[in-house]
Amino acid sequence: MPTDMFAQGIQSGRLNSEQYDANFADLHAPLNDHEALVAADRCYFCHDAPCITACPTDIDIPLFIRQIATGTSDAAAKTILSQNIMGGMCARVCPTETLCEEVCVREVAEGKPVLIGQLQRYATDGLMAKGVHPFERASPTGKRIAVVGAGPAGLACAHRLAMHGHDVVVIDARAKSGGLNEFGIAAYKSTDDFAAKEVDWLLQIGGIEIVHGKGLGQDMSLADLQSEYDAVFLGMGLGGVNGLGLEGDDKAGIMDAVDFISDLRQARDLSGVSVGRDVVVIGGGMTAVDAAVQAKLLGALNVTLVYRRSRARMNASAYEQDLAASKGVRIITNASPLAVHGNGAVREIEFEYTDDDLKPTGQSVRLAADQVFSAIGQSLVGDDLPAIEGRKIKVSETGATSVKGVWAGGDCAFGGDDLTVTAVAEGRDAAMDIHASLMGGAS
Structure with missing residues (x-):
């Protein structure tokens, strides 16, 4: 990390080991x-x-x-x-x-x-x-399906297909499986490496091979997968991150909240994760809340979450907003980012107050900041994909796309609400439709 960022207050090891353990303990202790x-x-x-x-x-x-x-x-x-x-x-x-x-x-x-x-x-x-897997595979069907993405949608789809006797190859660009469960949620929500353990447990069904380090568009095309497999399921999520689009947003100290959360989740020693003294998070969804809360838990002195509309229109639930407030996060609403100030590294970020229709009120505020996390949404990345609707892949109720033999689900598919549970449902339902199609039923 550049030395000028340390000069602005970004550093690691702000707390002792006992404080890290306490701050990042299980959010809800399990019931006895x-x-x-x-x-x-x-x-x-x-x-x-x-x-x-x-x-x-x-x-x-x-x-x-x-x-x-x-x-x-x-x-x-x-x-x-x-x-x-x-x-x-x-x-x-x-x-x-x-x-x-x-x-x-x-x-x-x-x-x-x-x-x-x-x-x-x-x-x-x-x-x-107990190490128990309660399901068994059906007799082999001889069909092979490619699943792109080892996140909740892809894994749910793969498991259901494997249960029905199909052979599944899951292809993921990252070095580990789990998708957002592994890389994209707050560390205190999933402790003790649970995401990886759940993947290992799920794979006990058999018939599922996972290939890491290969991405659609970089290492293979959709046409390649169609020629090699009997069906394809796309569950790769959203690989792009929306930028702030402000002059100066390339200054040291500004980064994507998604990357911050991922780095923290993969850190084996939290004392090595750097955090600022004055942190500002821009956004109103779960990613913004997770980044803000974890910045505070890492030892940031002041953490402010800023959203451009009212609290009632934040994607993060009232519970999550209250959780952030209880951890000492200040929430400012109806304020849109206007400019980044600083010489090489961010020192302040300026916001313009707006009404709920995003019309400027003529008032602005500058917040001291040595670290800024942008959490203003993600976007679909890739060319030569099935038909797009609303900047995501257009799908039917059962996940079928505009391309015959190709299904999609999870965050990359249009119509969902970007929740793990919804992604699981979409992966499961697509698997059932794929199975029916391959075995002679209606697609």
Whole structure:
């Protein structure tokens, strides 16, 4: 890192080892057996449960909670995993407060939902700890499918295809599998290398080969994959990062929040991750919140998250906003970045106040900053892709693209909400459509 960045306050090792351990401990401690039984006992086991409808993967939530309540947590895990093979990670990162728990009858009546996410983790972690994989492959079909991207969508698709007896080759540009689960979420949401362990567990189904270090467009074309495989699933996510587009945004101290989170997630020693004294994060989504909170946990003195619209229009949930505030992150809304100031390295960043339609109010503010993280969205990267809609790949309800024999899902596909749980659902559903198409059913 350039010395002038250190002069501005960016440095590593701001805290001692005990502080790092405490700050980046599990956000929610796992439930013990007694706590799980107490939590499960609060469920009404609704017949027309709204929580099921609110779950993108359609998990039978009342059933798995009843199974926990009756002491059969392994059966509960299978109920979960039959719909969501990455139920362990989703239990950690899924915004349950805006999905299943938001519509829980207990939440509506009492303001305190059943702890659906934590119960899901209790069941899935218990089964995984035993090294048990509850599914078996069907007889080999002789069909080979290429899956581009080893993230949630690609892995869910690969697992379901493998269950049906197909051979799957997963191709990923990175050196490790997991996609955003491995590289893109806050470290305190997934501790103890869980993302990698979940991938290893998922691969126990057999029939899945993973090839790392190869990317679509660099090492092979879509046409190459079509000629070699019986079907192709595209689940490579969004590889591009939107820039600020400001004069001076190339100054030292400015970087993408996505890269910061990835570097932190892969760091084996948090004391080696550099962070500024005065950090500004630009954006209003989950990436912005994760970057801001982790900057504070790494020892930054002042962390400010700035979003161009109101709090109500932030993509990050109210829960995540409150979490950021509880960690000492200041949130400024209705302010758009105007200019970067500094000589070689950023010293201040100027914002212009706007209304919710982004019209300038004529007022501005300068924030001291020696480190700025941009979290204003990602973009699809690649040429020679299927038809695009809204800057993503256009897909049918089952993930079929405009190119025969090619499906897509996850963040690279149009229509989703960029959540791990949604990506899993799209990968799973595409796999079922691929299977039906290959075996003579309707595509």
